Amino acid sequence: MIGETGPSPVGLDVALVGRRGSFAIEAAFTAPARGVTALFGRSGSGKTSILRAIAGLTRLEGRVRVAGETWQDGALFLPTHRRPLGYVFQEASLFSHLSVDGNLIYGARRSPGGVDAAMRREVIDLLSLERLMPRAIGDLSGGERQRVAIGRAILSRPRLLLMDEPLSGLDHRAKDEILPFIEQLAAGLDLPILYVSHDLAEIERLADRIVVVAEGRVQASGPLNAALTDLGLGLVRDPRAAAVLPARVTGFSEEDGLAELDLGGQRVFVDGSGPEEIGLNRRLRIVASDVSLARAPLAASTILNILRVEILAIEPGGRADLAILLALDGAPDLTFMAKVTRRSAARLQLAPGDRLHAQIKSVSLATSPMPRLR
Structure with missing residues (x-):
């Protein structure tokens, strides 16, 4: 190096x-x-x-x-x-x-x-x-x-x-x-x-x-x-708005080719290249439009990544949707966004301070190496 x-x-x-x-x-x-x-x-x-x-x-x-x-x-x-x-x-x-x-x-x-x-x-x-x-x-x-x-x-x-x-x-x-x-x-x-x-x-x-x-x-x-994730700055209004969070590879399944990562004390699964990545730092890109919210986790679902979160703020994301700033439960400095329709937000009566479950499709979690800078 x-x-x-x-x-x-x-x-x-x-x-x-x-x-x-x-x-x-x-x-x-x-x-x-x-x-x-x-x-x-x-x-x-x-x-x-x-x-x-x-x-x-x-x-x-x-x-x-x-x-x-x-x-x-x-x-x-x-x-x-x-x-x-x-x-x-x-x-x-x-x-x-x-x-x-x-x-x-x-x-x-x-x-x-x-x-x-x-x-x-x-x-x-x-x-x-x-x-x-x-x-x-x-x-x-x-x-x-x-x-x-x-x-x-x-x-x-x-x-x-x-x-x-x-x-x-x-x-x-x-x-x-x-x-x-x-x-x-x-x-x-x-x-x-x-x-x-x-x-x-x-x-x-x-x-x-x-x-x-x-x-x-x-x-x-x-x-x-x-x-x-700064709602006032306006980047969240981009159709491809995403968050980038640090995580560490903790395991790899040869059977299904998925890597397990620790993200602020919670588990996420992404496509992995092999067990040689265990212990490495990665950056996870979570696309706001690929995040859905639920009051309780679904009992039967194909979505592997379900994270416990808290709503920090809600701002207009567009004419029909809202940008919702979320923090990981137990790791308030790790924030990302969800974009949901105004109708869905009203139906769930979403408000800052609510503790929810964020459901994220595995395909929306793109990884690349995170430099070990500090």
Whole structure:
């Protein structure tokens, strides 16, 4: 693993103001010293402008500090080439006249200490680049080019990794191919990663924290699930609204291929790959529209996952439905949502404080590795 595990103090401190195009930018947030912090917002919200300002490619007024080092503050403004960062763009932007290996080590040659042979070998293994080494850049797929671009950024020994919608130009198959590599990368790198995307599903899979941007301004910043389940922030009104919760694999059934996980002291079952996952941390994605509520658990049902919950709040989710914020019984910090029709809520006379049973289809619990960051 690249880097060591340990506590995550503040690694990135940003406070920037200025104008870009038709709107003002006001961006103030922090990110931990390791892990993925997502900059999320609609296209045109100002995410890339903020990222470019952090990189020094665009000048805004304010402060940028990385791992205790000031890159910008007042009259001090380090140009981009003096900021030890890696930048992965939407397009891979590789040099067609260089080999795959030549592209990989291009940035490393210009960094202090030059090319680190051990790190080069580790990056090649981590991103599964060995079989690509003899190929020409023009013969690589979009996903393969992005893996090379990511490797190049890492080998430059950055103190901050910036990723600007690196999957936006890829088809679904290429995205599915490269996402596991980014997950492994996030788990292994001992530095902060700032990941720009307007795709909430990507962020739910990759990020630990989120910064929500709208019209150039930061609306919210904090742990991912706190934002996903913040009824006032409005993400719950997305048709694909979901929560992402940490769980630990506690068992695996060879007979039916299901893994058993501990979620806040309660059991859930999901498709599992094998007993080798026992003891691993996973993240569970619970889609709000796939959660139903009952006063008592059904005596006979095909639904395996039935969790004891308490209603924390109820807000309008749409014209015909309500968004209901739930907390796991015995684990009030683990929250997720249910979307139910107004008619169903009235029939059950649902109200905050009610203790109910949340029924969740197994197929709605999608798992991916959870980096061991803390």
